[in-house]
Amino acid sequence: DAGVIQSPRHEVTEMGQEVTLRCKPISGHDYLFWYRQTMMRGLELLIYFNNNVPIDDSGMPEDRFSAKMPNASFSTLKIQPSEPRDSAVYFCASGDRGRNYGYTFGSGTRLTVV
Amino acid sequence: AQTVTQSQPEMSVQEAETVTLSCTYDTSENNYYLFWYKQPPSRQMILVIRQEAYKQQNATENRFSVNFQKAAKSFSLKISDSQLGDTAMYFCAFSLAGGTSYGKLTFGQGTILTVHP
Numbered sequence: 001d002a003g004v005i006q007s008p009r010h011e012v013t014e015m016g017q018e019v020t021l022r023c024k025p026i027s028g029h030d031y032l033f034w035y036r037q038t039m040m041r042g043l044e045l046l047i048y049f050n051n052n053v054p055i056d057d058s059g060m061p062e063d064r065f066s067a068k069m070p071n072a073s074f075s076t077l078k079i080q081p082s083e084p085r086d087s088a089v090y091f092c093a094s095g096d097r098g099r100n101y102g103y104t105f106g107s108g109t110r111l112t113v114v
Numbered sequence: 115a116q117t118v119t120q121s122q123p124e125m126s127v128q129e130a131e132t133v134t135l136s137c138t139y140d141t142s143e144n145n146y147y148l149f150w151y152k153q154p155p156s157r158q159m160i161l162v163i164r165q166e167a168y169k170q171q172n173a174t175e176n177r178f179s180v181n182f183q184k185a186a187k188s189f190s191l192k193i194s195d196s197q198l199g200d201t202a203m204y205f206c207a208f209s210l211a212g213g214t215s216y217g218k219l220t221f222g223q224g225t226i227l228t229v230h231p
Binding site: 031033035042043045048056089091093095097103104105107108110 | 151156157158159160161205216217218219221222223224
């Protein structure tokens, strides 16, 4: 089990550019979550999917953010256009509800928008 | 809405000693889960321990145990025989059980724990 795999680990981009973060969940997990971590706001849930379908995107900060899950093994979080206030660590996590509510985080992507 | 509060921004402990991290939460629901996550400098979020609200018995995982007081809405983490590798940020988290609430964690602000040799 390779765990939840996120890429890239670090991303530095200029304001206004498009940024795409990627996530490969653990095989067999039917839930996928995107969280954001900042010093000011702590850990926030952005969006989550069940069986590739978005269930709750109420945490997505604004229309510049979008997330997709085209299949069970891949998800993206896109920011277009990026702004300096989007700088944060973005975590992906996957889970299997049938396994007693445990789920696993990836190592995160540290995004810096300059 | 649910809230989670960790009132200790920082804690320190000597190696091999015991330390307790505090967490309180607020909810009007009766069926939920509580978690402690560890985030070392590598920033990986690691699940330390989980407690189901309907279970009265406190969860234990090796050196880690919790004191779950449902009526008081308190969920503290005790680390016994502290090791240098326990140095990390610790987050308390809450999740409602059932329905569409699975996995929607609400996190506390975190407690930075430093273990000194």
